[in-house]
Amino acid sequence: MPLKLSLKPGEKFVLNGAVVQNGDRRGVLVLQNKASVLREKDIMQQEAANTPARRIYFPVMMMYLDEAGAARYYDEFVLRLTEFMGVIRNAEILTDCVSISKFCMEREYYKALMLCRKLIEYEDERLGNVPSSVPAGGDKR
Known part of the structure; x- marks a missing residue:
C-alpha cells in the first residue's frame, strides 16, 4: 500500500x-x-534525549533510520527501557513498554517509535514539563 x-x-x-x-x-x-x-x-537530536522516555525514543529512532545498523542501538534501547520499566507503576504504560519491545524485536521500528511518543507524553505529564512538542519540534500527530 x-x-x-x-x-x-x-x-x-x-x-x-x-x-x-x-x-x-x-x-x-x-x-x-x-x-x-x-x-x-x-526527528530527535541526540542532545534532546535528556529524559528517561526520550532516551528510549532516540535509539528506536536510530534503529528505524538505520535498520542495517540497528544492532548498534539495540543494547542502549534495552538498557533504557529496562530502567524505565523498573520505576513505572502504571499498567497501561508498562503494557506499552512491552509492546515497544515486541515491535523492536520484530523490526517494526516505526510502530515502536509511535508508541514511544506515548511514553514521552506520560513522562511530561508526570514531571510537569510543558513540552513544545513530542518529541523534538513541531505539532503532535
Whole structure:
C-alpha cells in the first residue's frame, strides 16, 4: 500500500537516511514501496534525549533510520527501557513498554517509535514539563 505524504512548504523529512526538503509550495509525495520515512517533527537530536522516555525514543529512532545498523542501538534501547520499566507503576504504560519491545524485536521500528511518543507524553505529564512538542519540534500527530 503506498504511503502518501502531504508536505508543507519547506518541510523537511528523512527518506532512507537522506534529508529531503520540500520546495516553496505545498506538495504531495507518494512512496510506492517500503521506505524509512520520518518527518522533521519526529526527528530527535541526540542532545534532546535528556529524559528517561526520550532516551528510549532516540535509539528506536536510530534503529528505524538505520535498520542495517540497528544492532548498534539495540543494547542502549534495552538498557533504557529496562530502567524505565523498573520505576513505572502504571499498567497501561508498562503494557506499552512491552509492546515497544515486541515491535523492536520484530523490526517494526516505526510502530515502536509511535508508541514511544506515548511514553514521552506520560513522562511530561508526570514531571510537569510543558513540552513544545513530542518529541523534538513541531505539532503532535
